[in-house]
Amino acid sequence: MMAGRNLRAVLVAALAALVPALASAQQEIKVGGIFDLTGVTSDVGKPFAQGVQDCVAVTNDAGGINGKKIKLLGADYAYKIDQARALYKKLVNDDKVVMIQGWGTGDTEALKDFVGQDKIPYFSGSFAAPLSDPSKFPYNFYVAPTYSEQLRSWLDWVKQDYAKSGGKGKAKVAFMFGDNAYGKAPIAAGEKYGAEIGVDVVDKAVLPPNFQDATSQLLTMKQKGVEYAYINVTTTGVSLVLRDAKKLGLTVKFGSNPYGFSESLVAVAGPLAEGVTGVVPHVPFGTPVPGMKVLEAAHQKYHPNDKHDAMYVRGWATCLVWTEGLKGAEKAGQLNGPGVKAAVEKLADFSTGGLSQSVTYTPTDHRPTMTTSIYQIQGGKLVKIGDYIMPRTKEWFGL
Amino acid sequence: MRCGDFRESYAEDMSLFESPLPRVLLSGLLLFLLVLPQFATTYWLDVLNRICIAIIGAVGLNVVTGYTGLISLGTAAFLAVGGFATAAMAGKAGLPFVIVIPLSGLLTAMVGLVFGIPSLRLKGLYLAVATLAAHYIVEFTATHWDSMTGGVNGISIPPAQFAGLVLSDDRKMFYLIFPVTVGLLFFTKNLFRTKVGKAFVAIRDQDISAEVMGVNVFRYKLLSFAVSSFIVGVAGSLLAYQARIISPENFPITLAIDYLGMVIIGGLGSILGSIFGAIFITLLPEMLRLGTDALSNQWPALMQLVAPLKAGVFGLVVILFLIFEPDGMAARWNHIKAYWKLYPFSY
CATH class of the missing domain: 3.40.50.2300 (Response regulator)
Structure with missing residues (x-):
């Protein structure tokens, strides 16, 4: 009997919870x-x-x-x-x-x-x-x-930064990405655009899913003399790359996409994140x-x-x-x-x-929108360093 | 109800049904399942179809793991082979499903044969690692053979069609998936009444004695891999037809683990166990989600808290099962059956 009464109580409670939901369904x-x-x-x-x-x-x-x-x-x-x-x-x-x-x-x-x-x-x-x-x-x-516009804008920043820091010739860039649809999305567009504006994409490093170590990829980049790298994975992966780069003493300037670059990157990577640039389509909280x-x-x-x-x-x-x-x-x-x-x-x-x-x-x-904001981590804060506006061209539509 | 064992001839000993009653009950169940789609919503039809596909996959895995004793972590890979084969044959070549499904199975069986070769030298955990390698080889191929598999973006599959008949929705798909499921279950059940099936079991129980008794261990191990991958390939083919878009992300290693979970929870070396396990593993997340949905729709703020519970409950249920019913759900089912068989004199 007790079980029966309990069950009934539960049913009544469930009904009571449903009734307001039904009553307001019209205006939803x-x-x-x-x-x-x-x-x-x-x-x-x-x-x-x-x-x-x-x-x-x-x-x-x-x-x-x-x-x-x-x-x-x-x-x-x-x-x-x-x-x-x-x-x-x-x-x-x-x-x-x-x-x-x-x-x-x-x-x-x-x-x-x-x-x-x-x-x-x-x-x-x-x-x-x-x-x-x-x-x-x-x-x-x-x-x-789009992911592609984001990478194009970041490459524009690379070109500017390279000229500003007195670099000779073409900046050497690497793309690091996961072997999945999200990771690969902007890579082809980035390679094409790099060739157009005179930035040399010298290395494409694939990061395995849930990787814990990026040493071998970074060593290859070191051999190829890479100066800038775009890390197209989420926050955890970006911080692992930053950690290994520090370990190997690389002086590469890193950048990342909207899912790798946010306040959380500072929280996870701490001082390693200093100087990293990233695409920020939605402003930091606050x-x-x-x-x-x-x-x-x-x-x-x-x-x-x-x-x-x-x-x-x-x-x-x-x-x-x-x-x-x-x-x-x-x-x-x-x-x-x-x-x-x-x-x-x-x-x-x-x-x-x-x-x-x-x-x-x-x-x-x-x-x-065709405008991409690039931020940089300076003193543990996300600081905006510029808006990059891409032309709304036909050739880049859907690519 | 029968309260004892009255089998008097070999034919009776081999029979699928002990008495007429289970035969009647099973026919009733099949009939019920055949009319069920007329009353189910699209969502439940989708769940039903996925359960059927999971049953096929679990039975396939059980052939090699439960009956032959060879642990395989390659189920997701074999599903992928079946799925991408279907995408190529149905999508690119436009073949009807009556050809595509068996061919996908055969192709997967061939791939399974290749990956079964290490079983000659390897057993237990070592074989598991070898099949794990198979998983990654297939995953790599699926990700990079863009022209055939669509690469990371995946590939679309047209609705299953045959001679003007187009299975465009879940209800129609059910009437393809369900008979295939029943047919394969019947085939597998019977397989273990034949010489081949008995050889599989002999290898599982003690491979050296099996060889002494004249079972060609390597040949039957390979055959087991082939049969298993054929069945899993058919599941992959149906999965592709049902999903309509597949990409390598559909076949992660966790899927292979899910299938192992099905055969372990259901019962190793039991067809009924595969069915129970497949139903359980497919339904559990749906049930938990319906539960958490009901909670979180009433109190939206709770969604963030309630959703992670799902994973916790899932793990807890699996652990409890392994503690209290290590032989799987099929064993529990047999206990219940035995209890009622002797009721009310169960002692």
Whole structure:
């Protein structure tokens, strides 16, 4: 009997929890979330997800989308592709979400064909250049310059820095990357651009997944006389490369991408990170820009003890862009996939309050911005050293 | 219910079913599973299909690991071979699935034969390391043979088709995957009633005695690898058809570990165990996610806390299983069956 009564109590509690959810269902806009909270990229995936969640909570507190609340159906897929696909099917077919906030290269690549067929706008944390071409992937979006533009901009910086420090001839550059879609994404574009502007790409070093040691790759670079190296892996990998470079006494100037370079790199690598440059499409947490005030308020309100970084800002900035899209779609009475897509494609020079560059999407071009900010770690702080603006050319579109 | 062993002839001893009742129950179960898709949502169909594919893969691994005693860490690699073979044959050559699936299996069997050669000299952990090497060789090939596998970006597979029939959604796919699963289960169950299957088991139990008894150990070890990889290759082929896009990232080494987990939790050397293990390992993360989803959708702030629990619970369940049921779920099933067979006089 006791077991029966307990079971009944649980059922009643479960029902009680469900009732308000059902009652408010009319005024809700369902948005799916595919996050990595426990998988191999969770070091950067967790703060990103938190940024999205906080942005949704703040938007809802401020009245939601023209009075309608956003319901973020977020879940962890542990960077496992089959789970991402299952989650996607559940979100699209069972939960009927209007759009999805996705995450990394793995899930975005595996779902890119499906989001087109199902007409579900998919905002990713992957900035791979092919996704910016709507003639191939009409429903993929992201809020940052493409990986390729980022590397091109960094090569521009290399050229400037080399001239400034009195280098003769061409700067010798190496690319270090993982043997996966994310690692390889900008490499071909970087090689081509290097040849165009007169920077010599002398070495391409492959870093194995979850590597613990980069000595052999760095020794090869030393032999080839490399002066600059772009480390295209996430924070942990970057700090390992920095450690081994120090051990071998290399004087290479290192740079990294938005997932390798943030406040966390300083935290992990400490003094080794000094002088490292990196692409920062979303400002470090606490940067005095107008949009940061809301983030700081949310930080105080929801979790004053947490530490935040640029990944958190990235999640937030991405969310700001699609909430604007949802607003447009709601106003047009088209709260569905194509409606949201159309509304996002109307965004012209939309400002995220300085959290990122202003973004512009058109039905034929999903490159959000051509401006890449390069930062350098100076005295343990991320200091901006310049904005690099790439021309919006046809030849580089989708490459 | 029968409360004893009444087998009187060799034919009876070899029969698959002890009495008519299991036959009726099994037919009922199959019938139920056949109509189930009509009532399932897309998400659950996806889960169902993945369970079926996992069952095929687990049975394949069980042939070589559970029945022949050769530990293999190459399951993910063999799945990849089957998957990429399907991508090439269905995508590039446009062949129908009735040809593609068996050919993918055969191709994987050939690859399995090659990687089975070290088993001549190696046993136990050493063989495991050799198959681990196989995994990395296949992974490297899949990552770098861009023209065939699409490299790191992966490759798309058209929907399975045959003579105008296009299996475009999960429901239709189920009616392809399910019969293949049942067919392969039936094949494997019967395999171990034949000379070949008995030879596998003899090698597992004591390879020297097996050789003394006239079993050509090397030949049967290779055959075991071939049969196992064929079955896993078919699973890989179905996986490719179901996923529609595959890349090397679909087949990490952790996938091979998952499959080993299935056969160990389910029960080494048991078809039923493979089924239980596959269902368990596939469903557990889904169940845990549904649970954590329900919690985190009610209190969104909890998502960050609840999601990591999933990995913890998964590990805990596996450890508890190994402590309390080291012989696998199939053994537990047999205990339960034995209990009811003798009920109410179980002592």
